[in-house]
Amino acid sequence: MVNFAVSSEMRGDVAKIRLSGDLDSSSATLFKDAVAKLAPVPPKTLVLFMRDLNFMASAGLRILIFAKQKLGDQVNIYIVQPQEQILDTLQKTGFDQSVYIVDDDPL
Amino acid sequence: MIDHRIDYYPTHEYQTFRFRRGRPLPFGATMVPNGVNFAIFSSAASSCTLVLFEKGATEPQVEILFPEEFRIGNVFCMIVFDLDYEKLEYGYRLDGPFDPSQGHRFDKSKIVCDPYAKVIDGRDTWLQPPNWDNVYAYRARLAFEDFDWEDDRPLEIPIEDLIIYELHTRSFTNHPSSNVKNPGTYGSLRQKIPYLKDLGINCVELMPIFEFDEWENSRKYEITGELLINYWGYSTVGFFAPKAGYAATGKYGMQVDEVKTMIKDLHKNGIEVILDVVFNHTAEGDHRGQTISFRGIDNRTYYMLTPDGYYLNFSGCGNTLNCNHPVVRNMVLDCLRYWAAEYHIDGFRFDLASILGRDQSGRPLTNPPLLEALAYDPILAKCKLIAEAWDAGGLYQVGSFPAYGRWAEWNGRYRDTIRKFIKGDLGMVGEVSQCIQGSPQLYYQRGPTASINFITCHDGFSLNDLVSYNGKHNELNGEQNSDGANDNNSWNCGYEGETEDLQVNILRHRQIKNFFSILMVSKGVPMVFMGDEMGRTQGGNNNAYCHDSDINWLDWTLVTRKWELLRFAKLMIHFRRAHPVLRSRYHLRNQDYVGSGYADISYHGTQAWTPDWSGGSRVFAFMLCGKHAKQGAVRDDDIYVAMNMYWEALPFSLPPLPPGRRWHVFANTGASAPQDIYPPGQEVPIEDQTRILAGGRSVIILVGR
Numbered sequence: 001m002v003n004f005a006v007s008s009e010m011r012g013d014v015a016k017i018r019l020s021g022d023l024d025s026s027s028a029t030l031f032k033d034a035v036a037k038l039a040p041v042p043p044k045t046l047v048l049f050m051r052d053l054n055f056m057a058s059a060g061l062r063i064l065i066f067a068k069q070k071l072g073d074q075v076n077i078y079i080v081q082p083q084e085q086i087l088d089t090l091q092k093t094g095f096d097q098s099v100y101i102v103d104d105d106p107l
Numbered sequence: 108m109i110d111h112r113i114d115y116y117p118t119h120e121y122q123t124f125r126f127r128r129g130r131p132l133p134f135g136a137t138m139v140p141n142g143v144n145f146a147i148f149s150s151a152a153s154s155c156t157l158v159l160f161e162k163g164a165t166e167p168q169v170e171i172l173f174p175e176e177f178r179i180g181n182v183f184c185m186i187v188f189d190l191d192y193e194k195l196e197y198g199y200r201l202d203g204p205f206d207p208s209q210g211h212r213f214d215k216s217k218i219v220c221d222p223y224a225k226v227i228d229g230r231d232t233w234l235q236p237p238n239w240d241n242v243y244a245y246r247a248r249l250a251f252e253d254f255d256w257e258d259d260r261p262l263e264i265p266i267e268d269l270i271i272y273e274l275h276t277r278s279f280t281n282h283p284s285s286n287v288k289n290p291g292t293y294g295s296l297r298q299k300i301p302y303l304k305d306l307g308i309n310c311v312e313l314m315p316i317f318e319f320d321e322w323e324n325s326r327k328y329e330i331t332g333e334l335l336i337n338y339w340g341y342s343t344v345g346f347f348a349p350k351a352g353y354a355a356t357g358k359y360g361m362q363v364d365e366v367k368t369m370i371k372d373l374h375k376n377g378i379e380v381i382l383d384v385v386f387n388h389t390a391e392g393d394h395r396g397q398t399i400s401f402r403g404i405d406n407r408t409y410y411m412l413t414p415d416g417y418y419l420n421f422s423g424c425g426n427t428l429n430c431n432h433p434v435v436r437n438m439v440l441d442c443l444r445y446w447a448a449e450y451h452i453d454g455f456r457f458d459l460a461s462i463l464g465r466d467q468s469g470r471p472l473t474n475p476p477l478l479e480a481l482a483y484d485p486i487l488a489k490c491k492l493i494a495e496a497w498d499a500g501g502l503y504q505v506g507s508f509p510a511y512g513r514w515a516e517w518n519g520r521y522r523d524t525i526r527k528f529i530k531g532d533l534g535m536v537g538e539v540s541q542c543i544q545g546s547p548q549l550y551y552q553r554g555p556t557a558s559i560n561f562i563t564c565h566d567g568f569s570l571n572d573l574v575s576y577n578g579k580h581n582e583l584n585g586e587q588n589s590d591g592a593n594d595n596n597s598w599n600c601g602y603e604g605e606t607e608d609l610q611v612n613i614l615r616h617r618q619i620k621n622f623f624s625i626l627m628v629s630k631g632v633p634m635v636f637m638g639d640e641m642g643r644t645q646g647g648n649n650n651a652y653c654h655d656s657d658i659n660w661l662d663w664t665l666v667t668r669k670w671e672l673l674r675f676a677k678l679m680i681h682f683r684r685a686h687p688v689l690r691s692r693y694h695l696r697n698q699d700y701v702g703s704g705y706a707d708i709s710y711h712g713t714q715a716w717t718p719d720w721s722g723g724s725r726v727f728a729f730m731l732c733g734k735h736a737k738q739g740a741v742r743d744d745d746i747y748v749a750m751n752m753y754w755e756a757l758p759f760s761l762p763p764l765p766p767g768r769r770w771h772v773f774a775n776t777g778a779s780a781p782q783d784i785y786p787p788g789q790e791v792p793i794e795d796q797t798r799i800l801a802g803g804r805s806v807i808i809l810v811g812r
Contacts (some may be wrong), residue, residue, distance in 0.1 A: 025193035058251075058360045059193040065253045092294040092356045094368030098255055 002027045008034045014107055015043040020052035023060030035067045042071045051081040061093060068098050078106050115140045117188050122169050128177045129184035135223030136249055142188035148181055149405045151211055152201040155183040158218050160196040196228055196246040201404055207416035210407030218243040219403035225250035227318040227345040233352035234321055245344050245399055254367045261453045262379050263489050264309060266556045266632055267690045270680055272308040273564055274637035276353045282660035289355035293369040300376050307680035310379040312456055314565055315340035318348040323390055328585040335585055335653040342390040344399060346442045370451055379453035381491060386430055386439050387462040388422035396425055408434055411469050419469045421462050423499030430463045436477045444486040454491025461498040464509055471502055475509055482511035493559055506549030518546055518558040525562060526596035529621050531752050534722045545630030547694045554692055558631035562622045563639055568649045570639035573597045574618040580647030591650030620675050620776040624806040627679040628748050630691055640676035641665035671780040678784045685787040688736035688743040707735035715762040725752040730762055745811030751801040760798045770796055770809045777802025
């Protein structure tokens with residue numbers, strides 16, 4: 001059973017995606033589908049809420065990279081309240097330099 | 108859409124796995140639309156089976172025999188569809204003759220690793236005890252090539268401007284005093300970039316980061332109970348894969364991203380990355396070693412063998428990679444191109460590089476195809492190529508390594524000459540004069556940038572120990588102190604080992620500064636060994652390959668405890684960077700070709716213009732004319748260096764400067780801090796412009812402006 005949930009909403013040019021559970025290779029497709037749905041009309045801002053995301057494997061990181069590259073350089077990506085292991089992973093793999101890490105919803 | 112093309116649809120099925128004939132190139136496992144292309148070479152296998160695992164599983168998920176029609180020439184190739192890239196581990200079983208006398212050592216009971224594996228599982232966390240019963244210990248995986256480099260590219264710093272810092276990734280930050288997150292990793296190395304930048308170096312040379320097994324040859328030293336391991340890593344398991352155990356994210360399989368992030372960060376801070384690569388042998392050892400990869404794939408092709416099938420051993424490590432066999436040569440090229448293109452690596456230092464110039468039976472070649480190919484390769488064209496120009500088979504090629512106008516060499520003669528000179532040996536002045544010019548007697552055709560000048564490196568004493576020990580003390584290696592070099596040209600300054608004797612320690616500090624000074628004012632490319640700038644000690648161990656301990660780990664408390672040495676080293680490095688007259692691509696001509704009235708270099712002794720070349724001399728001085736910097740294209744200060752390796756103070760009469768210019772003292776190793784050295788640009792004019800007194804065993808550097 002996949003221990004992961006994703007929900008998304010779009011308001012204007014802001015997309016918000018909430019992630020919870022474990023983001024690994026078995027659940028990454030759900031996240032990828034949520035991002036892919038945004039691609040036809042890319043938002044200017046993408047906010048990813050990760051407070052309830054307990055774990056992120058390489059597969060999850062790949063989807064973040066996919067999101068960045070698919071939606072284009074113009075998109076500002078915010079990651080809200082990542083847990084420590086996830087924040088550490090983002091820093092070690094350099095992805096923290098491609099996003100804004102914040103404590104609260106920036107919008 | 109490419110994934111709708113007919114050649115990306117399966118034609119075969121086995122146990123729910125769908126596949127089709129693949130493409131023979133590139134070798135390795137490559138993601139293609141809808142699947143993965145697997146291609147592997149073997150000239151003598153009678154069959155080949157692809158073995159797939161789900162990550163971490165003890166038994167294979169499936170074993171798919173390559174149909175005979177999937178072989179093109181000697182390459183087995185297959186596309187398998189619908190694989191989970193994240194969870195996939197793969198290997199091969201190859202069947203064929205087991206006939207060592209003919210060079211064949213096939214064993215289909217073994218699952219072997221792809222020589223082109225870009226990621227290898229099995230040693231994901233440093234020194235975590237593995238499952239010794241694992242049917243497949245080093246598991247090939249796929250690498251994702253989606254890293255966001257932004258605008259990063261190899262820096263292409265002119266080699267004459269490099270100041271190289273050799274370091275071991277784990278040692279650099281694993282000491283508790285390093286005060287970093289995730290010590291001993293690529294990630295924590297990034298946290299020390301400000302230190303490296305402040306030090307002034309602009310290139311790190313990383314000791315091996317290709318995947319290796321730290322458990323190889325591990326044993327407990329019975330006297331101390333210490334576990335001795337394969338710490339340095341000169342024993343490659345996978346040439347295309349970064350060491351997972353050096354990654355904080357290795358346990359998550361993200362070592363590729365972590366390495367690239369480290370490189371990107373180093374580049375952002377103006378620091379190049381050179382990799383120490385070990386193509387002279389593999390981790391499979393000799394005929395008693397384990398079958399990991401090459402032995403079970405095509406032993407006769409990948410290794411140099413004796414006529415009766417044993418392993419030639421020019422590496423001293425059991426086997427020798429057959430580098431000038433065309434297939435192996437292509438693998439080396441593919442590997443380095445991969446690291447240059449995918450990881451933005453700026454250069455490579457080749458361990459025991461003379462092996463790369465031997466033919467398939469071990470004879471030295473005058474025109475080695477591999478070395479030529481590397482020198483002219485279009486992708487490697489801007490990479491630094493540095494050879495450790497000797498091997499364990501007695502082939503010593505310092506000054507004669509086949510260079511093709513590209514290769515540089517670790518100049519072992521520079522090391523030996525300067526060591527002897529500074530410890531006070533007689534008859535060294537002539538050779539020292541060659542060393543500071545960039546060794547034209549060795550590299551006349553190639554220019555001074557062929558000479559990588561160094562005093563110490565990972566092999567041998569640290570700089571502190573070079574001036575603290577007469578002999579090696581490798582007892583803790585468990586080999587009765589029989590390992591490690593004996594010809595160290597070291598001098599303990601009067602006492603063996605650590606001492607509280609103030610005079611001895613003052614002399615040792617001065618000697619360290621003498622080494623640093625001469626290294627930084629010599630033409631050629633200087634290399635510094637990690638921690639030498641702060642007096643790191645290995646307790647007299649000159650072959651510390653097996654210690655995962657503070658014998659190797661850099662103790663960061665030395666930054667404050669040895670602040671005087673660090674300050675001196677840093678300012679010497681900054682001095683070199685500030686003065687282009689010290690850094691040249693071309694040899695000095697020993698003449699005035701710009702009309703300055705001074706030759707580009709002039710030689711002196713205690714009397715100006717009168718060097719003492721005699722066998723009884725221990726003094727040497729030289730002056731570089733600033734108007735000859737960069738062949739006259741740039742104006743720099745004049746620089747005068749006096750070296751007195753006699754034990755008493757000697758006066759040196761100074762060559763006069765043109766009107767309007769004065770001599771300023773930049774460094775005087777005979778003086779106490781802070782008068783031993785000044786920040787570049789803040790040198791102090793000397794009162795008597797005609798002479799200066801150099802203390803016993805000291806170096807003085809003056810700047811004329």
